[in-house]
Amino acid sequence: MTDVDDSDGLMTPIRPDQLEPGAVIAQSLDNQWVPDDLTVDMIEQGKSLDQVAGRRVREVRAEYFRSLINASQVVINRAYFYNNPAISRDLMEEGEDRTAHRNLLASGAIAPFLLNERHPAQEPPAHLHVRREGFTAWQETLEGMPATDRVRCVRMAWGDSDDDRENKENTRIRLFQPFTEKVQGLTAKNIDALAAQVGVAPENADEFGRRLGEVVGYSNSLSVRRQPVVRNTLYEEFVSVPGTNVAEGRYDRDKLFAKEIKQLLDLIYNVNLADALGRYPLTPADSLRRVVLQEAREARTNSGFVDDPEQLLTFLRRQAFAAVQDHLTPSAVNSLSLQDIWRLRQTAAWNGYIRAFGALTAAPEHFHDAAGQVFDRYVRLNSEILKLAQERRQARPTRWHPVVEVVVTLTAGTFSAVSGAGLWELTGALLPAMVSTPVTGSVQLLLRNQKSGREEQRFAREIASVRLASDREWRQFLDLVQRLPGYRQEPDVGSAGNASTTTQDDEVPKDY
Template sequence: MTDADRSDSLMSPIQPEQLDPGAVIAQSLDNQWVPAQLTRDMIESGRSLDQVDRRRVREVRAEYFRSLINASQVVINRAYFYNNDAINRDLMEEDEARAAHRRLLASGAIVPFLLGERHPAEEPPAHLHVRRQGFTAWQETLAGMSASDRVRCVRMSWDDSQGDKENRERARIRLFQPFTEKVQGLTAKDIDVLAAQVGVAREDTDRFGARLGEVVGFSNGLSVSRQPVVRNTLYEEFVSVPGTNVAEGRYDRAKPFAAEIKQLLDLIYNVNLADALGRYPLTPVGSLRRVVLQEAREARAATVGVVQDPEQLLTFLRRQSFAAVQDHLTPAAVNDLSLHDIWRLRQTPVWNAYIQAFGALTAAPEAFHDGVGRVFDCYVRLNSEILKLARERRQARPSAWRPVVEVVVTVGAAVFTAVSGNELWQVAGSVLPLTVSGSLTGSVQLVLRNRMAGRQEQRFAREIATVRLASEREWAQFHDLVRRLPGYQDTAGPAATGTASATTQDNEDLPEY
């Protein structure tokens, strides 16, 4: 049996619509993803990705595990299985880690995304960067799967009647073209809102807008000359140190607004695969969210509820009551667990109840008051189960825990946050005046976390509704309702942090994305 035959026999090709409704695409697995604070440190100190690799890989692995804990299914770009050290370390071990990875593949918990390949074990094109040891481990992992196992692989199209032409066209239309359009539409946004949400000081807004004009002009020039508009090319011009390979991750503090432009490019880059597959991008807590793009997003209305009524929007911020917390400890580091532990966790009734509760809430956000308490209770029980697994490993360090639900409502440049749980409730607003063309779109995000926060702890954040108010009058009505909530406080202007994100890999038949 040839490698191709073997791969075909173990693979179940699926279309995007066959993914689980709760499937996510984890942003943190992208080769340029860096936590927000670390990004700022890198630009200030001139350090590269390799120079912060140890800290970064630890962060990525924690986000990788969180995605497997908090979502029924995770879609991962095939290249990341062998090029991302946070993932391939499990494949290189001959013990329970590789066995756990095989089980997660066979169960459909992990779904490889194939851009131009037709099977998961296919040799990458020679011109692409490949960690050879990781790729060998990936092939061995697939080759060692049981004859009855099947790996679900998702692709834009599997129709080969025209030599893969349909798949290439869908990739261009759903991935490459939307990236170009979003980049070229940046100056059509409300620049005041955009600047505030990426953290630009108000006095620098005009300079920031002018720099965005340069980004758009450069992108237009590429399009006119029929050159692809891809993130690496824009990085070279506006973000990276001249003469360096973009993959090195050396970001140039001498280039105006390099950090903010990186945030925007990474955000735009991230959302395309999730949109193309009709699923969610999984946003690490504190990372820049797509509400910054000020989109109408009619295409996502089928999977994310749209809130248009000020009274209905207020329900997300009103106080909730939750069950008492019995166990006041949580593992301080999710990635102190093993992949085998994650597999075991996913087999428990507690995990299944949590996934079902969260799925019900995201399917019907209008029933938030009825469903959020159950999600919280399931979240508390899930963390107790994680703690039980963590205690079996000597290196796991339990720490104090105050579990909370945080709801973040964004409308234009205004951000309202309500924190509730464990006998605690706070609500605060960070509001900038609406401009003449003020954006009245936004989102509702649900965050489950430990109030005594540490980056390595279990937490989850996901958008559960889109906000679209019809007029400034409705915005004023909503703002007035929120200000009447007991204990409401106004805070300083909204702060935003950046991230990089995962979408597609390079392929010889498609331009670098």
């Protein structure tokens, strides 16, 4: 590794390829992330992020904990440690939660992402929005770490402190340029399919397409003027109330399709960082899935894309799982503390679960053999979660009927197979638009209660990328699925897009 200035010994600098294979980027920690239904309320009622903080922080915190439960390592933008109350609340004073946060940093479970800064405690640029009390708490947390501990900080490149050209160039090529390209490529998509997946009614698809054209045109005008194309600038023009700070989160009901454009920009922003780091984004429920971007993206699995219709079908075939009698409090995670999460990660149940899931993602073609192991370990893990919640005397056990759900989300439709607890359901929903090839998408594995609820503890992760090269392969897959026992086709895909993120060297934007 290239030598860097690390005078206080606190930090271990790492490159993206040195992150753990199971590392994820949690979209819910984005300072602009809001659940879809809450976004609607904010726009209709003119409320800011602070005005919905109570509900939003609860949901963000639950997703934060779920990311730490379901992934070996979580990469977090440095600014979120002090600007996101769902995280900074654990750092405000000395106690078991601040200690747990230090333990998570020292173990590598949490890896701060640094953009231009060279140290996690470095003062942010003056022009950026900073919650000062949060930043002070973040600095104190780092200062109080034992001398033997190290924080693994990831950056695009590390070089001599007097020469940051490699990091600037890598950041431009791997982060800013792809973001610009993804935004400017929106009008190259199948607009009818894109409109359907973000919830725009068919009769409004043409108007939505024209509005996307304005977004792309504005982005192009920035590029030709050598100005950076960043999310905040696009928010100011198409999402935020004029004259307000983007960080306030006031979304303008008078700006056409403000909600849908916000969702697309947020999705592009978060998957772009995940791509730059070579890892998966962890998308929360009630947020757009990546498939809406209609991209033939690089595979993240060792086996490459799933490109054979017969192989793809295996993900939807019924899986035989033994009936599991267990208890689970659906909202158990909400009653836990960060210290509980740290304790959970030390258990044999958590380590067994992470190993089983790692085996599945490393070889998704062995789904039949590996999914049962993941399911079994997940049940054991939830028992540990319940024990921790009961210790705090906040858990009210309810009967849990665990099921596994496999969701294949494609640019041409969505298919879902649910089995377990005596249940077998297979449904499909096709997009009301012409199929363009290649047909791309992903396979997602969900482990949840038979009766799903908004606050239940569940697992959802992408396990494979899909690319069917021709219309013939797509039709072959569709025919195979429709022949499976019990297949039922829904009227339309509707909200299938929702889940159950060139400048000169000295002109690299200070924020992303």
